[in-house]
Amino acid sequence: MLRVGFLQFEPVFGDVTGNLARIEAALEPARGRADLLVLPELATTGYNFTSREELAGLAEPVPDGPSTRRLVALAGHLGAHLVVGLAEGAAEGRLYNSAALLAPAGWIGTYRKVHLYDREKLTFEPGDLGFPVHDLSGPVSARVGMMVCFDWRFPEAARRLALAGADVIAHPSNLVGPWCPAAMITRCLENRVFAVTANRTGAEDRGGHRLAFTGRSQVVDPDGVVRAAADESEERLEIVEIDLEAARKKSINANNDLFGDRHPEYY
Numbered sequence: 001m002l003r004v005g006f007l008q009f010e011p012v013f014g015d016v017t018g019n020l021a022r023i024e025a026a027l028e029p030a031r032g033r034a035d036l037l038v039l040p041e042l043a044t045t046g047y048n049f050t051s052r053e054e055l056a057g058l059a060e061p062v063p064d065g066p067s068t069r070r071l072v073a074l075a076g077h078l079g080a081h082l083v084v085g086l087a088e089g090a091a092e093g094r095l096y097n098s099a100a101l102l103a104p105a106g107w108i109g110t111y112r113k114v115h116l117y118d119r120e121k122l123t124f125e126p127g128d129l130g131f132p133v134h135d136l137s138g139p140v141s142a143r144v145g146m147m148v149c150f151d152w153r154f155p156e157a158a159r160r161l162a163l164a165g166a167d168v169i170a171h172p173s174n175l176v177g178p179w180c181p182a183a184m185i186t187r188c189l190e191n192r193v194f195a196v197t198a199n200r201t202g203a204e205d206r207g208g209h210r211l212a213f214t215g216r217s218q219v220v221d222p223d224g225v226v227r228a229a230a231d232e233s234e235e236r237l238e239i240v241e242i243d244l245e246a247a248r249k250k251s252i253n254a255n256n257d258l259f260g261d262r263h264p265e266y267y
């Protein structure tokens with residue numbers, strides 16, 4: 001059994017210190033009650049950057065930047081793993097829309113968003129780390145993969161994570177359209193995995209571009225059942241208990257196994 005959940009909230013653009021304080025306060029009720037909590041994409045900075053220079057001013061190294069260090073301390077305080085969307089400033093000025101998996105004892109791994117959405121292409125580099133799957137530290141041997149927001153539109157992302165053994169897909173998001181919650185049910189059904197989509201709420205109107213974020217964060221199980229969900233606009237912390245064995249059994253009846261029945265020679 002693994003206790004997984006999401007925090008849906010409204011980051012304030014550019015207010016990294018304030019956003020970290022908001023996250024700490026909002027997650028306090030989860031202390032001692034969760035194993036893995038997923039936060040939105042770009043949860044510390046906000047989303048709607050107007051230029052690469054603006055992004056470079058807010059991006060930080062991962063895991064050695066101050067925000068990641070503070071979030072690792074939070075994971076230790078909560079006794080939970082966190083997956084958090086962060087603006088990552090890497091070597092040679094490269095900028096990534098990243099998600100970090102943080103254990104109570106420290107950083108475990110980073111995913112860099114591969115499928116950049118719309119104007120993200122003006123500010124971020126596409127991810128260069130593939131779709132790694134990580135073992136959670138601690139008593140429960142869960143395997144966690146990450147993808148970020150628009151990656152949902154590419155079924156190969158979830159498939160790749162599932163084929164690499166992910167039990168749970170952690171999915172920090174800043175969704176601006178209506179279709180992802182339904183699509184993630186399909187991603188879970190076709191791969192028999194759990195998915196935790198943590199979306200944000202609110203709107204950002206910057207540089208003449210207004211984006212309204214759609215909330216509806218959710219936890220979906222391998223049978224496509226939505227185990228927890230938020231509405232479009234509320235701040236919400238949800239935690240549910242999941243049985244990882246459900247994700248390790250890819251058969252759906254006596255004669256069909258979702259991975260065994262694949263025919264990659266025809267794809």
Ligand code: ACM
Pocket residue numbers: 041116117148149150151173174175176
């Ligand atoms: C998105 O990928 N943030 C829409």
